Amino acid sequence: xxxxxxxxxxxxxxxxxxxxxxxxxxxxxxxxxxxxxxxxxxxxxxxxxxxxxxxxxxxxxxxxxxxxxxxxxxxxxxxxxxxxxxxxxxxxxxxxxxxxxxxxxxxxxxxxxxxxxxxxxxxxxxxxxxxxxxxxxxxxxxxxxxxxxxxxxxxxxxxxxxxxxxxxxxxxxxxxxxxxxxxxxxxxxxxxxxxxxxxxxxxxxxxxxxxxxxxxxxxxxxxxxxxxxxxxxxxxxxxxxxxxxxxxxxxxxxxxxxxxxxxxxxxxxxxxx
Numbered sequence: 001x002x003x004x005x006x007x008x009x010x011x012x013x014x015x016x017x018x019x020x021x022x023x024x025x026x027x028x029x030x031x032x033x034x035x036x037x038x039x040x041x042x043x044x045x046x047x048x049x050x051x052x053x054x055x056x057x058x059x060x061x062x063x064x065x066x067x068x069x070x071x072x073x074x075x076x077x078x079x080x081x082x083x084x085x086x087x088x089x090x091x092x093x094x095x096x097x098x099x100x101x102x103x104x105x106x107x108x109x110x111x112x113x114x115x116x117x118x119x120x121x122x123x124x125x126x127x128x129x130x131x132x133x134x135x136x137x138x139x140x141x142x143x144x145x146x147x148x149x150x151x152x153x154x155x156x157x158x159x160x161x162x163x164x165x166x167x168x169x170x171x172x173x174x175x176x177x178x179x180x181x182x183x184x185x186x187x188x189x190x191x192x193x194x195x196x197x198x199x200x201x202x203x204x205x206x207x208x209x210x211x212x213x214x215x216x217x218x219x220x221x222x223x224x225x226x227x228x229x230x231x232x233x234x235x236x237x238x239x240x241x242x243x244x245x246x247x248x249x250x251x252x253x254x255x256x257x258x259x260x261x262x263x264x265x266x267x268x269x270x271x272x273x
Contacts, residue, residue, distance in 0.1 A: 020164040021147070025127040026102045031095070035124045037230040038104055038131070040092040043252040043270075044230065045085055045111075049076065050138070051243040052174075059083040062110060062137035065118065067169040071137040085111035086134055086246065089269060090122075091257050100132075108134040114267045127152060131231065141175040141238055145219040146186045146210040148231045154190060154206050162186045176216045176239045184212045196224060196232060199249045203232055 032040050050057040050073060058081045060074040074080050087109040098105050103121030110116070120132040130149045133142040143166050151160050163185045171177035188210040195204045205224035212219045217239050224233040229248055236244040256271040263269050 021130065021149075021162050023160065023162045024123055024130045024149070025125060026123055027125055028102060031098075031102055032092075032104050034126070035090075035104060037129065037228070038090050038106065038122050038124050039253070040090050040104075041254045041256070042090040043250075043255050044088040044248055045250040045252075046088065046246045047085055047249050048244065048246045051245070053241045059110075059138055062139070063116065065136055065140065066167075069137045069140050069172070073138070082113070083110045085249070087111060087114075087269075088131075088134075089255070089257065106131065108136065109269060110136070114263075114269060117263065117269070129225070129230065133234075135170075139244075140170050140172060141242065141244065142236065143170040144175055144182075144184070144212065144214070144216070144238060145236050146184075146188065146212045146221045148221070148223050148225075148234060149186075149188060149210070150190075150206065150208055150223075150225050151188075154225075154227070156190055156192065159187070159189045161188070174240060175242050178216060182214050182216065184214050187211050187213075194224065198232060198247070200229065200251065203229060205232055 048058070052073065056076040057073040058076050060072040060080050061082045062071040064070045089107050089109065091105055091107060093105040099119040100121030103123055105119060106122045107117050107119040118136050120135070122131040123129065128149065128151045130147060133139065133147060135143060151158065163183060165181040165183050168178055168180060188208055190206055191209050192207045193204065194207055195202050203226050205226050208223045208225060210221045219239060220237040222235040223231055226232045229251060233247045234245070238244065258266065258269055258271055
């Protein structure tokens with residue numbers, strides 16, 4: 001039992017030390033009150049596509065996290081897709097129950113089964129917007145890229161930098177492996193604006209190009225940020241000819257969420273869903 005507990009706390013420690021991003025401005029109090037996008041009671045539904053060596057894929061199964069990740073890819077044209085959409089939800093929560101101190105609590109679920117829920121953090125205030133991407137199973141790969149992040153005021157050619165260390169448990173032969181801690185150095189730049197045609201209509205966005213440089217090489221993230229909907233589209237270029245695209249297709253506001261027990265019993269996270 002002690003061995004299992006020690007391994008559990010080691011896992012939590014290794015995950016925890018990866019959350020650095022020292023230049024993100026985080027409020028000490030009133031954490032959720034001034035959020036204009038990622039407000040408690042909000043839901044953001046994303047479609048996604050994985051591209052490996054030019055082949056378009058989705059996930060047949062996807063579970064676990066860190067060293068316990070378990071996933072399988074399948075061609076996008078088959079009927080064996082097990083993860084069709086990704087839901088980002090913002091649940092109201094008491095300060096002492098937050099997964100990440102002084103950050104807005106966000107959670108990710110995978111449609112259609114909603115068999116599990118993983119929680120992490122986001123930051124939104126008058127100085128910056130930053131979100132931790134989904135990291136279940138295959139999406140461990142996104143830890144090797146820069147996180148969605150904008151600093152305000154939003155101006156063309158604005159640049160900023162940051163860095164973070166991640167543990168070797170985030171690695172995989174598909175997107176790169178390493179021993180010990182991997183230092184990622186981030187560079188961000190607002191390179192332009194574009195109005196995207198989305199399922200919510202035409203959405204004006206700022207285009208942010210960012211890189212994460214490490215001993216493994218350079219990964220890229222091109223994000224499209226809306227002052228109304230947040231990160232509308234994310235285009236990742238990772239190592240080993242791996243690409244991941246995610247795009248927002250629907251939002252909901254003032255949602256009432258089921259408690260944890262009801263969620264695991266019904267597999268529904270919204271009341272009266």
